Amino acid sequence: MFKKLNFNEKEKKKLIGLLIVGALCVVSLVFLNFVQDKQQVSKDIQDDNQVTKQEESEEQKSSEKDDLENQLTSILKEINGSGDVSVMITYDNSQEIEPAYNSSSTKETTSETDSSGGERTVETASENKTLVTSDSSNPIVIKTKEAKIKGVLVVASGASDPQIKQTLYEAVQTALQISGHQVEVYAKK
Template identity: 55%
Template sequence: MFKNLNEKDKKKIYSLLSLGIICVLALIIISCIPEDENTASDENVAQVEQQQEEEISSSEQKDLEKKLESILSKINGVGDVNVMITFESSEELQPAFNSNSTTETTEEKDAQGGERKVTTESENKTMITSNSNSPVILKTTEAKIKGVLVVASGANDSKVKELLYSAVQTALQVDGHQVQIMSSK
C-alpha cells in the first residue's frame, strides 16, 4: 500500500494514523462516562443552597424573637419574657426577568370559501443575573406572621398585659387576634 512512498512520508502517515486512532479511542471513552455525576452534583448543590436559605430564614426568625424579647423585657413590670413567633410563609424574593413574547396570526382561505384563522403565542423568559451569577432581585416580600405568643412573669397585671399586647401589635404590625399574652409560673 505504501510501497511507492519514501521513509519520511511513511513516518508522517503512520503518525497521523496513530493520532487518529488515539482521538477515536478518547471519544469512545468520553462518551462512556455517565452524565449522572454532573446532574447529581447539581441537585446536591441546589439542595445545599435550599438548606442554607432555610437556615438563614430560621436564624432571622430567631433574631426577631430575641429582639422582641429584649424590647418587651424593658417595659416596666413585665419581668422575664419569652416570645414565640409562627410564620405563615417565609421571605419571598422576586427575581428580575427578561421576557420576550411573540404573537403570530395566520389567516387562510380555501377554494370553497372557507376561512381559518390561527393565532400562535409564545413567551420566552430569562432570569437576569449579576456578575457573580446570582439573580438580580427586584422585590423582597417579608415573611408573613401567623401568630405571636408572649409569656411574661408580669402578665398577671392587666395593665402590663395590655402594654405587652399593644407593643407586640405595634412592633410586628399584626392584628390583635394574632397575639396571645400569657403569664408565666
C-alpha cells in the first residue's frame, strides 16, 4: 500500500501516528461501551433489589396484619362458649414512617431609618431540611407509627348468647385498646 503512494518518511510517520491514534480511539470506545453495559447491569440489579425490598416490606405489613387477626381469633376461641370464631380487622391508614432530617434555620432582622425619621424593620427567616440517608441511600427512620385500627368484626357461633357476646366484645376492646364503637360482634349461622 505504501509503495504505490510514494510517501516520504515524514509523511509515513504522520500516517502511522494517525493510524495508532485511530486504533486507540476504537479500543477506547469498545472499552467505554463495555464499562457502560456493566454499569447498566449493576443499576438494573440494584433497581430489582429495591423493588424486591418494597415487595417484602408490603408482604411483611400484610403478614403482621394477618398475624394480629390470627392471634385475636385464637384468643377469642379460648373463651368459654365462644365456639368457632372469625375475626376481620380494618385499618384507617397505613403505617407511617418518620425519616430523619438535618435541618438548619436562619433568622435575620434588618432595621432601617430614613432621613425623615421613619423606621422600618424587615425580618427574613429561612429553613433548610436535608433527608438523612444510610450508605445504601435508604432514609434513616426515627420512629414508626403503626397503622390505626378502624374497626373489628367478630363472628362467633356462641355469640347468640348475650353474655358470651358481651365477653367477646370486651375482650376485643381490651386486647386491641380500642373503643366500643369500633367493635361489632355477630352470631354465626
